[in-house]
Amino acid sequence: xxxxxxxxLLLCVLAATPALAEVKSNTDKIADAFMQLDLDESESVSYAxxxxxVNQRARKRFRKMDANHDGQINDVEYRKFWRAxxxxxxxxxx
Numbered sequence: 001x002x003x004x005x006x007x008x009l010l011l012c013v014l015a016a017t018p019a020l021a022e023v024k025s026n027t028d029k030i031a032d033a034f035m036q037l038d039l040d041e042s043e044s045v046s047y048a049x050x051x052x053x054v055n056q057r058a059r060k061r062f063r064k065m066d067a068n069h070d071g072q073i074n075d076v077e078y079r080k081f082w083r084a085x086x087x088x089x090x091x092x093x094x
Contacts, residue, residue, distance in 0.1 A: 024032070037045045037053050065073045065081040073081075 034045065035043075037049045039049055039052075040046075062073070063069075064085070065077055067077045067080065
């Protein structure tokens, strides 16, 4: 009887805790992250919302490449960035 009580209690706790009951796939997690781009809460991502994210990432990458902060990237800066970051930005082996 006591064993059945604890089993029932455990089931109730798990059912009441959505985070434990719901296991999301990697695709679900990626889709959830993508949908966070929906700033106007329209339940869809517009091109403008997507482009905003792309531009933010491009600005951040450009700043990392522009080592002397002159607003331009020369050959030396690009090569230094590429050597330091190619594994992060580009997966050459899959």
